[in-house]
Structures are given as structure tokens and as C-alpha cells.
Amino acid sequence: MTMKKRNLLLSIIAVIVLFGVANFVQLEMDAYIRRIVNLCMIYAIIGLSMNITNGFVGQFALGQAGFMAVGAYVVGIFTVPVAMRPGVFYATPMNPAIINIYMPLGVALIVGGLLAALIAFVIGTPVLRLRGDYLAIATLGFSEIIRIVITNASSITNGALGIKNIPPLNDVRIIFLATLITFILITLLINSSYGRAFKAIREDEIAAEAMGIDLFYHKNLAFMISAFFAGIGGGLYGALLGTVDPKNFLFTLTYNFLLIIVLGGMGSITGSMLGAVIVTAGLEYLRVFDEPLELFGMAIPLFRPGFRMVMFSVLLMFCVLFWRKGIMGTEEFTWDKFVNFCKHPLAYFTKKGAHAE
Amino acid sequence: MRVKKFFAAMLVSAVALTLLAGCGGSGAKSGGADAKTVKVGVFLPLTGDNAAGGELELRGIKLANKLYPEINGKKIELVVADNKSDKAEAANVAARLIEKDKVKVILGSYGSSLAMAAGNIVKEAKVPAIGTSCTNPQVTLNNDYYFRACFIDPFQGTVMANYAFKKGAKKVAIVQEVSNDYAVGLAKFFKDAFEKLGGQVIEVANYQTGDKDFTAILTNIKAKNPDIIFAPGNFTESALLIKQARQLGIKAQFMGGDTWETQEFIDVGGKDVEGIAFSSAFDRERATTAEAKKFMEAYKKEYKGEPSAFNALGYDAYMIAYDAMKRGGTDDSTKIRDAIAATKGLELVTGKTEFDKNGDPLKGAVIKTVKDGKFKYIDFVDVKH
Numbered sequence: 001m002t003m004k005k006r007n008l009l010l011s012i013i014a015v016i017v018l019f020g021v022a023n024f025v026q027l028e029m030d031a032y033i034r035r036i037v038n039l040c041m042i043y044a045i046i047g048l049s050m051n052i053t054n055g056f057v058g059q060f061a062l063g064q065a066g067f068m069a070v071g072a073y074v075v076g077i078f079t080v081p082v083a084m085r086p087g088v089f090y091a092t093p094m095n096p097a098i099i100n101i102y103m104p105l106g107v108a109l110i111v112g113g114l115l116a117a118l119i120a121f122v123i124g125t126p127v128l129r130l131r132g133d134y135l136a137i138a139t140l141g142f143s144e145i146i147r148i149v150i151t152n153a154s155s156i157t158n159g160a161l162g163i164k165n166i167p168p169l170n171d172v173r174i175i176f177l178a179t180l181i182t183f184i185l186i187t188l189l190i191n192s193s194y195g196r197a198f199k200a201i202r203e204d205e206i207a208a209e210a211m212g213i214d215l216f217y218h219k220n221l222a223f224m225i226s227a228f229f230a231g232i233g234g235g236l237y238g239a240l241l242g243t244v245d246p247k248n249f250l251f252t253l254t255y256n257f258l259l260i261i262v263l264g265g266m267g268s269i270t271g272s273m274l275g276a277v278i279v280t281a282g283l284e285y286l287r288v289f290d291e292p293l294e295l296f297g298m299a300i301p302l303f304r305p306g307f308r309m310v311m312f313s314v315l316l317m318f319c320v321l322f323w324r325k326g327i328m329g330t331e332e333f334t335w336d337k338f339v340n341f342c343k344h345p346l347a348y349f350t351k352k353g354a355h356a357e
Numbered sequence: 358m359r360v361k362k363f364f365a366a367m368l369v370s371a372v373a374l375t376l377l378a379g380c381g382g383s384g385a386k387s388g389g390a391d392a393k394t395v396k397v398g399v400f401l402p403l404t405g406d407n408a409a410g411g412e413l414e415l416r417g418i419k420l421a422n423k424l425y426p427e428i429n430g431k432k433i434e435l436v437v438a439d440n441k442s443d444k445a446e447a448a449n450v451a452a453r454l455i456e457k458d459k460v461k462v463i464l465g466s467y468g469s470s471l472a473m474a475a476g477n478i479v480k481e482a483k484v485p486a487i488g489t490s491c492t493n494p495q496v497t498l499n500n501d502y503y504f505r506a507c508f509i510d511p512f513q514g515t516v517m518a519n520y521a522f523k524k525g526a527k528k529v530a531i532v533q534e535v536s537n538d539y540a541v542g543l544a545k546f547f548k549d550a551f552e553k554l555g556g557q558v559i560e561v562a563n564y565q566t567g568d569k570d571f572t573a574i575l576t577n578i579k580a581k582n583p584d585i586i587f588a589p590g591n592f593t594e595s596a597l598l599i600k601q602a603r604q605l606g607i608k609a610q611f612m613g614g615d616t617w618e619t620q621e622f623i624d625v626g627g628k629d630v631e632g633i634a635f636s637s638a639f640d641r642e643r644a645t646t647a648e649a650k651k652f653m654e655a656y657k658k659e660y661k662g663e664p665s666a667f668n669a670l671g672y673d674a675y676m677i678a679y680d681a682m683k684r685g686g687t688d689d690s691t692k693i694r695d696a697i698a699a700t701k702g703l704e705l706v707t708g709k710t711e712f713d714k715n716g717d718p719l720k721g722a723v724i725k726t727v728k729d730g731k732f733k734y735i736d737f738v739d740v741k742h
Contacts, residue, residue, distance in 0.1 A: 030456035030457075031452045031478065032449070032457055033456070035449055084499065087495075087498055087499065088495065091542060091545040148536075148565070152535060152563070154541075159538075160535060160538040160540075161495070161541055162473065162538060164476070164498070165495075165498075168477045240448075245444075245538065246536065247470060248470075287450075287453070291437075305404060305439035306404040309404065
């Protein structure tokens with residue numbers, strides 16, 4: 001059996017096992033665990049999308065919250081049952097042009113993603129000429145513009161009142177499939193010639209251009225693909241919560257994903273997945289610090305709401321100090337490494353210059 | 358390499374410590390949870406943007422718990438959970454309260470969007486929730502398991518419109534904080550009610566949360582010379598708005614909603630906010646029920662200050678749950694839900710409480726003003742039962 005065949009087989013087995021786990025979570029676990037697992041996967045999708053521009057093309061763009069808002073709002077506007085709409089749009093009646101348009105969730109997700117990509121194209125054309133901090137500021141600004149437009153277009157988006165009664169999606173299996181598809185598509189993209197062009201741009205723009213890579217085309221393409229998946233992720237996020245409002249998508253939301261990709265490793269697909277799980281599940285796990293704790297009959301005053309954020313920050317500082325490139329760096333989890341590790345588990349720790357995962 | 362390994366080991370031990378703390382915490386909890394206690398979830402923003410409001414309501418709830426710690430021989434245990442003023446967190450924490458802590462009823466939240474994020478979860482789990490100060494009508498709409506202690510935006514807007522009309526206003530300008538769901542809702546129902554009464558809304562102007570300069574809006578309004586300006590919104594922006602209007606020489610009275618009832622509003626507005634009018638759920642002078650007297654006395658003793666409407670609403674949310682559990686038992690959440698829906702003539706701090714078919718209380722509102730740097734009661738508007 002060749003290595004390639006073995007790896008493919010292992011991947012298929014892993015997917016089947018993971019799907020089995022998703023199925024188990026859906027059927028056996030309580031709603032709380034289901035929700036956390038769902039949120040982990042949705043954050044993984046958005047983290048992956050952000051990693052395309054920030055990790056692989058090396059463009060520091062902070063517009064994710066805006067693109068998520070587009071996706072979430074398309075889902076919010078079009079999946080609410082027509083009969084419930086007058087109740088939701090009680091302040092400003094819904095625009096008659098769209099009041100009878102209903103889409104199932106799957107269609108709305110794709111439309112939301114495409115719309116986000118379109119907006120990314122419009123924004124990207126002028127903005128991607130900028131670099132570094134300037135690009136970050138410009139994209140941040142555009143994400144706020146998207147949010148403010150949503151706030152003010154009340155006959156379409158219900159303005160600040162937000163949209164409620166989105167049919168809830170709390171099926172782990174569906175979200176797992178969405179995450180899997182995103183993962184496969186982005187992996188294929190990164191391993192294609194486009195992906196290599198992206199990485200070349202990240203390493204050195206001038207050298208890449210000298211090699212005949214069209215900088216602008218590739219940057220714009222990456223920005224659009226990133227927005228597309230952010231839109232899908234945002235749509236799932238809206239459907240998971242069952243309600244969206246503009247304040248969900250403040251620019252601070254973007255930092256959440258920045259944290260995920262920095263922690264997981266800029267430029268690592270598996271790193272982003274890992275980062276999403278650590279940040280989301282970790283924050284929930286640390287909730288014990290928010291609860292009052294009694295040791296030997298004495299209440300410890302530190303244990304009060306908000307303390308978990310302190311602990312989380314301390315843990316993060318440790319991570320960033322000792323894994324400067326994030327947990328995975330630019331490395332990926334591969335079956336070859338995994339098999340090697342299984343064969344010689346000790347060599348991994350003793351060998352000089354081995355990578356810490 | 359050695360250094361790295363050392364720190365990796367440190368990190369691992371830190372995580373292990375966390376694990377230990379986790380076990381300790383949950384161990385203590387499961388030890389305390391037996392047939393002798395009934396758990397009530399408190400679901401409030403204790404960190405983040407809405408922390409101030411959440412903290413006030415938590416005080417009210419804790420006070421009520423202190424005065425009424427037991428029901429049918431069982432101790433009531435409050436499980437306080439922070440929703441971080443964030444929707445995704447709010448949904449997580451609501452699920453956690455229900456699934457992990459097994460609470461029978463949930464109190465909260467401050468902030469309608471947070472309550473809406475929990476809406477589907479309480480509905481699916483069939484655990485009733487009583488909102489403290491989430492005034493958006495959508496919170497209880499199509500949700501049999503969400504109730505609330507406060508009145509809703511349509512009622513508050515209508516009350517203010519009636520009051521304005523009664524004061525002889527014919528022409529009104531509205532300045533709303535367009536990025537705030539609460540302000541938009543209030544403005545909309547004020548406009549509807551005021552036009553129905555025969556008045557005229559001559560201008561609707563918008564501003565964003567965080568705006569500091571309102572001169573453009575105000576100059577425009579000054580030219581149209583309204584009798585009253587209705588300006589629901591956040592207290593800081595509203596106080597600045599009123600200050601700038603007075604500087605421009607606008608004499609019209611300002612009216613708003615219950616968000617203005619904070620000390621910061623007076624601090625920022627100073628002399629300029631004297632004579633405004635706003636609606637509120639609770640006033641110390643108007644509070645005539647026996648429960649209100651008990652609440653105010655206990656509050657002064659416990660926290661050494663004067664209670665506000667948010668304290669009162671937190672207290673009332675607890676009392677609604679308490680009353681329902683007395684009638685519906687403490688075991689079955691569905692029965693508690695039915696008991697809440699059947700609440701009749703319950704005398705609470707903010708007045709007599711009964712619910713309509715949506716789960717909104719039919720409750721009167723007080724109208725207050727600012728005089729000599731203090732909030733003063735001027736009128737009471739009862740709801741038609």
C-alpha cells in the first residue's frame with residue numbers, strides 16, 4: 001500500500017469516526033454540550049476563512065464580523081416563515097419586494113456566502129492596494145460600515161430591533177458536514193497552485209510578482225473566498241442562535257477569530273480548527289471560575305463572575321509566550337507525522353530540534 | 358529546548374490545576390443539590406457592556422432571595438450565571454443552567470437581545486424564564502415559556518404619547534438612537550399613539566450610539582419649533598443631546614424612557630435636564646404596596662442606598678417565580694410555567710402583576726422628572742385591566 005493510499009484511507013476512517021461522534025453527540029448528549037460542539041465547529045469555519053487572508057496570503061484583514069453579518073442577515077431575512085414576518089417587523093413593515101421570498105436554510109447559506117463574496121469584491125478592489133496596518137484599519141472600517149448599513153436599512157433588516165424566530169438549527173450532524181466541506185475545500189485550495197501562489201505572496205510580495213504571480217488577482221480572490229466562508233459561518237451562527245441583531249457583529253467579534261487563528265497558528269488549517277475548539281470549549285470550561293467556590297468552608301472572594309476571563313487571559317499569555325507561532329505554527333497535522341509519532345513516540349521528545357506541536 | 362519543555366510542563370500543571378478546581382467546584386455543587394433545595398437560575402450580564410444594569414438586578418434578586426429563602430420547606434438556591442452581554446454566550450449559559458445545573462426556572466436578562474438568544478432554548482427545554490428588564494415585544498412573542506417583570510416598549514411609548522398630548526403638545530419631534538432596539542421601539546409606538554390622538558410628528562431624526570455632537574439634528578429641529586421633543590436613548594447620549602439643545606436655545610420639553618433613570622444622566626446633564634419627563638417602572642414615593650415597603654426597608658439595610666427601578670424589577674422577577682412555585686410546586690417546570698401564566702393580582706414592588714396571553718405583565722407606569730438634581734415622581738398611568 002502506498003503512503004498516499006494509506007493516508008487517504010486513514011482520512012476516510014477519521015471522517016467516519018468523527019461523524020459517528022457527531023451523531024452520538026446529537027442523540028445522546030444534552031443541549032448544552034450540543035450547543036458548545038456546534039459553536040466550536042462554526043467558529044472553526046470562520047477561523048478557517050480568516051486564516052485564508054491572514055495566514056496564507058499574509059494580508060492583515062479584520063473584516064470578518066462584517067462578512068459574518070451579511071451571511072447571518074441573509075439567513076435571518078429569508079428563512080423566517082412568511083407568516084411570522086409581520087410580528088418580527090413590527091416597527092417598520094418589511095419591504096414588499098422581499099416579504100414573500102422564502103428560502104430554505106441551505107439556499108440562504110449559499111446566497112449569504114455569495115453576497116458576502118460580492119461585497120468583498122467591491123470592498124477589496126480599492127482596499128487591497130493597502131498593506132499591513134492600513135489594510136487592517138480599512139477592512140475594520142468597512143466591517144463597521146456593513147453593520148451600520150444593516151442598522152439603518154430597517155425595512156429589510158429590521159434595524160436595531162434585530163430578527164427573531166429564525167428556525168433554529170441545532171443539529172450537530174448538519175453543522176459537522178458544513179465544517180467538513182469547508183475544511184476539504186480550503187485544504188484543496190491551499191494545496192493547489194492558487195494556494196502556492198498565496199503562500200508566495202505571504203513570503204515576499206516582490207519576489208512573487210517577479211515570478212509572474214498576479215498579486216492583485218490573488219489577493220482579491222483570497223479575500224472573496226474568505227468572505228464567502230465567513231458568510232456561511234455567519235449564517236450558521238445566526239441559525240444556531242435563532243436571532244440576529246446588528247450589535248452581534250461589532251468589530252470586537254473579529255478579534256475572537258483573530259485570537260483563534262493566532263492561537264492555532266497563522267497559516268495552518270488544522271491549527272485553526274484546534275484553536276477554535278480550545279478557545280470556545282476552553283472559555284466554557286473555565287466557567288467554574290465564575291462560580292462561588294468554597295474551600296474548607298471558606299468562600300474564596302476571587303471566584304466571582306468575570307474571573308474566568310482573567311484566567312483565560314493568563315493562559316493565553318503563556319501560550320503566546322511559549323508558542324510564538326501559535327500551537328501549530330505553519331505546520332499541519334499529517335498522517336505521516338502521526339504514524340511516525342505512533343511508531344517512535346519517544347523519539348519525538350528526545351530528538352533535538354523536533355517541533356513542538 | 359530545555360526551557361521550552363520546562364514551560365510546557367508548567368502549562369500542563371496549570372491546566373491540571375484548573376481541572377482540579379473544576380472538580381472541586383462541581384463536587385461542592387452536587388453535594389449541595391438534593392431534595393431539600395430547588396435551583397433558580399439567574400441569567401444576567403455581569404461583565405461586558407450591560408454589566409451595570411445586570412449588577413443592579415442581581416442585587417434585587419439576591420435581596421428577594423434573602424427575604425424569601427425557602428419554599429414548601431425547600432431552600433431556594435440561586436445559580437448565578439454571567440452572559441457577558443454577548444448573544445452566543447447568553448445562549449450557552451442558558452443551556453448550561455438548564456442542562457448542567459438543572460434549574461427549574463430562570464430569571465433574566467437585562468437587555469432584550471440577550472433574552473431573545475435564550476428564547477429558543479427555554480422553549481425547547483420547557484423551562485420557564487422571567488425577564489427582568491427586557492422590554493422588546495419580540496422576547497415573549499411566540500414563546501410560551503418567556504415572561505417578564507417589566508412593561509414593554511409599546512406600552513411605555515403609548516404612555517408617554519398620552520402624557521405629552523395631555524400636556525397640550527400638538528407638534529412633536531422625535532430624536533431616536535437608531536442603533537438601540539429599545540429606543541427604536543419606543544419611538545415607533547410613541548409616534549403611532551400620538552398621531553392617533555390627533556397630534557402631529559413633524560420630524561424623526563436618528564443618531565448612533567456613541568455620538569457626541571447633535572448640533573445638526575437640533576438646528577433642524579429648532580427651525581420647526583416643536584412643543585415637545587421625544588428622545589428615547591442611552592442616558593449619556595440623551596443628556597448630551599439635551600444639554601446641546603438648551604445651548605442652542607431650544608425651549609421645548611424633552612421626554613424619554615426609563616433608561617434615563619440613572620445618576621449619570623443627572624451628572625452629565627446637570628441643570629439642563631431639569632424639567633424633563635420620562636416613564637419608569639417604579640418610584641419610591643409612589644410605591645404603596647406592602648411588598649414595596651418591605652423591599653425598600655430591606656434594601657436600605659442591605660446596600661445602604663436608595664433602590665432603583667432595576668433593583669425593583671430583579672426583586673419582582675424573583676417574587677413572580679416564588680409565587681408561582683408556591684402554587685405550582687417546585688418539581689415540574691411545566692407546572693411552574695402554568696402557574697406563572699395564571700398569576701392573578703400579585704402585589705409586587707412595581708405594582709399589581711398579571712400576565713396577558715403573550716406573557717407580558719399588565720402593569721402601570723410612573724412618570725418622573727428631574728428637580729433640584731433629584732428624580733421626582735409626577736404622575737402614574739395605570740393600565741386598563
